[in-house]
Amino acid sequence: MNSSRALLVWAAGVAAYLVAVTQRTTFGVAGLEATDRFSASASQLSVFTVVQLLVYAGLQVPVGVLVDRWGPRTLIVTGGVLMALGQAHLAFADTVGAGIAGRLLVGAGDAMTFISVLRLLPAWFEPRRIPVLTQWTGIIGQLGQVVSVLPFVAVLSVAGWQSAFLSAAALSALAVLLAVVLIRDSPVAGTRTVQTIRETGTSLAAAWKQPGTRLGLWTHFTIQFPGTVFVLMWGYPYLVRAEKVGEGAASALMTLFVAVGIVCGPLLGRYVGRHPLRRSTMVLAIAALMAGAWLAVLLYPGPAPLVLLTLLVVALAVGGPGSMIAFDFARTFNPAARMGTATGIVNIGGFLASLLTMFAIGTVLDILLGTGFSQGDLYALPSFRLAMSVQILVLAVGATAVVIARRRVRRRMAEQGVVVPPLRDALARERRRRREQRAARGR
């Protein structure tokens, strides 16, 4: 396999994903301008984000199936074209309906990108490199948020709405061009066999019946949502309005979130590559870490000290790269020909959990305001604490589902002769091995 060619294909795919994350997050940073442009209330504006995420989550399975039928290149190009059209449409939209139509196109294009890029990896790279490359795909893609926050916001404030969204559309056009020129589905031309509709149905059913796919779905559900909810919606108002940390500190904590993800991604990728039988243990440990951090903050009497909030942000940030373990389950428990379908199923988890939790937190805040508990302040600390504690429930549901799915996976593995030893035994063996190594070195 020509590795520089493979890296070029991957780089073009990652660039397409980075641009997709930029398009996904541009509307969030243009909230104030959007309020003026569409004369919209806060709840109308949240519809833009919810619609976009709903379309994204709803298209994951169809897109996954299409990636396996048509190949990732076609989907990455189609996704880029849709996002360019959506952002160009939004540039000229001046009613809520027209604006939502633009975001709908963006959500659809975005939905096609990530799973297609992951689908390129097994075709171009050796299996042992894939966990770390999967992590790097996620990490580099998240930098798309930085493009939204810095250059996009700069164009928006200097040149206005139309120029900003047209520039964003042009960025997608550039990603499309790169994808057309550089991406090939596989190093060997014509190796993909096109599935019939019946075969596609069979493949979808097989991906769903595979317990490893469902372990991936629940992993993504459990680990991705706390960070997404925090960054995309409730983190900033919680820090500034309820915990009163000040806007500068809140922005610093959001930056720390991105930095921790960058540091942890490769470490987790290496862990997954080295300990494939302990991936779900890591998932449960990360879920426990996030639940523990939230409980410490929520149970703290009075506003939480900055150090505790920092620990919370670190714990939540581990969830970004942690959730990529879900895609490793999809890849290793399914044959390459149905990897897109399995990845699509898995990728629904986190976005579904995020939508449900964002909505639940908003609803609890509204109810507490309505009952007078919040004493007229929607974002009062006691109210926000109760609202945020919904996440502990969602984490508990997700972790329980991971444990159940893992049991099924291990049962299936045992039928095939692979028995996962209890963690205690594995740790004892590892300690023994290290002792023996040290003794051998000392001799």
Ligand SMILES: N[C@@H](Cc1c[nH]cn1)C(=O)NCC(=O)O
């Ligand atoms: N888990 C995320 C990606 C990620 C990696 N590091 C932090 N976040 C994910 O599921 N991505 C899907 C997508 O389309 O972005």
